[in-house]
Amino acid sequence: MAPTKRKGTGKEKKASEGRLLEKITKSVRILLVRPLYPGNVGSVARVMKNLGFRRLGIVSDQDPRNEPEAFWMAHGAEDVLEAATLYPGLEEALQPVEMVIGTTSRRGARWREAIDPEGLIDSLAANWDWRPTAILFGPEDRGLPVKELSPCRWVLRIPTREDCPSMNLSHAVGLVCYVFARGPSARLQQTGPRPASPEALRRFTEAAETFLKQTDFLTGDTAKDETALRRIERLMVRASPNRAEMALLWALLRHVEKKQ
Numbered sequence: 001m002a003p004t005k006r007k008g009t010g011k012e013k014k015a016s017e018g019r020l021l022e023k024i025t026k027s028v029r030i031l032l033v034r035p036l037y038p039g040n041v042g043s044v045a046r047v048m049k050n051l052g053f054r055r056l057g058i059v060s061d062q063d064p065r066n067e068p069e070a071f072w073m074a075h076g077a078e079d080v081l082e083a084a085t086l087y088p089g090l091e092e093a094l095q096p097v098e099m100v101i102g103t104t105s106r107r108g109a110r111w112r113e114a115i116d117p118e119g120l121i122d123s124l125a126a127n128w129d130w131r132p133t134a135i136l137f138g139p140e141d142r143g144l145p146v147k148e149l150s151p152c153r154w155v156l157r158i159p160t161r162e163d164c165p166s167m168n169l170s171h172a173v174g175l176v177c178y179v180f181a182r183g184p185s186a187r188l189q190q191t192g193p194r195p196a197s198p199e200a201l202r203r204f205t206e207a208a209e210t211f212l213k214q215t216d217f218l219t220g221d222t223a224k225d226e227t228a229l230r231r232i233e234r235l236m237v238r239a240s241p242n243r244a245e246m247a248l249l250w251a252l253l254r255h256v257e258k259k260q
Contacts, residue, residue, distance in 0.1 A: 021052065024180055027130040029055040030173055031093055033148065034139045038064035042073030042081055043170035044137075049077035051177040056084040057134070059093050090136075090148060098197050099124075099133040102144055102152035103172065105165040114157035117179035123154075125184035135176060140169050150230040151202075153195075153240065193242040200246055204253075205233050211257060 030048060035041050041064040045056055063086050064070050074081040087093035094100055104114060115123070124130070136152065138144035143166070149155055158175055160167060167175070209229055212218050218225040241249065 020183055021181060023130040024183070025052045025054070027133050028053060028180060029057055029097060029132070029134045030177075031057040031059060031090075031134050031136045032169070033059045033090060033136055033144060035060065035064060035137075035169065036140045037169075038067035038070035039073040040140060040169045041065075041084075042070040042075075042077075044173045045074040045081040045084065046077040047170050047174035048177055049080045051174070051181045053177050053181070054080050054083070056080055057087060057093050058084055059087045059090050061088065094134060094151075097132040097134040099131060099154075100152045101133065101135045101154045101156055102149040103135065103137050103156045103158075103176070104143055104149060105157065105160065105167070106143070107157075107162065107165070114155045116159050117156060117176050120154055120156055121180055122184045137169060137173060146230070150233050193244065195240040195242050196246045200243075201233075201236050201241075204246065204249060205229075205236055207250075207253060208232065211253060215260065 030044065030053065032041060032044060035058065041058065048054065048056060058064065065081060065084070070081060071078055085093075101120070106114075124133070135156070136144060136148070138148070156176065158167060158172060209232075212229075218228065
């Protein structure tokens, strides 16, 4: 006997994809860090709305919406621009989120682990369950500095040509939003425990920093010490330990502290 086709499978798949897209667009916040040109901010708002994203944050000591150009370029997405949140600093902007993703066009050994948008969304679909997420885009002339990339759990790089790696801000945001709106390449199921929150990682790395100072591991050379601490922090965020693994790390740290 031939198998009976299940009625409504196509509609159910479409509805499931719609629910996933709604999860993604609600969880993702685009954060523009010190944007230089109000017109670019307006263009970002427009391309975000084109693709279903509405959560825009601006980290700046000046509000680009004070310039008419921002609203000219946001044609049709003035509501997204008006609703954008202005933050005085990056720390305040990241308080509502649990996952921080940085973007860069840099190449070289330091950035060999940068991931492309397709690989990133597949990884998030498998392990993140679309909790509050921020994607950071830096200033148009220089991008995000290393210090602001170091706490990012993922660093995203669009695979542009080496002879012209940097994209226009709104184009970069639009490409990333398009890939996210399209969804993961497969409907991946969560494969393991949720990773520890960024706050839990920060608490541990701060405790580890205190311990390293007490044991004279840090040299007193400010630049070298900051580099070492950033590498430890990036190691932690790349490792993405879950709660049980974090508990083990705390136990190890406390045990070593008692031996001092």
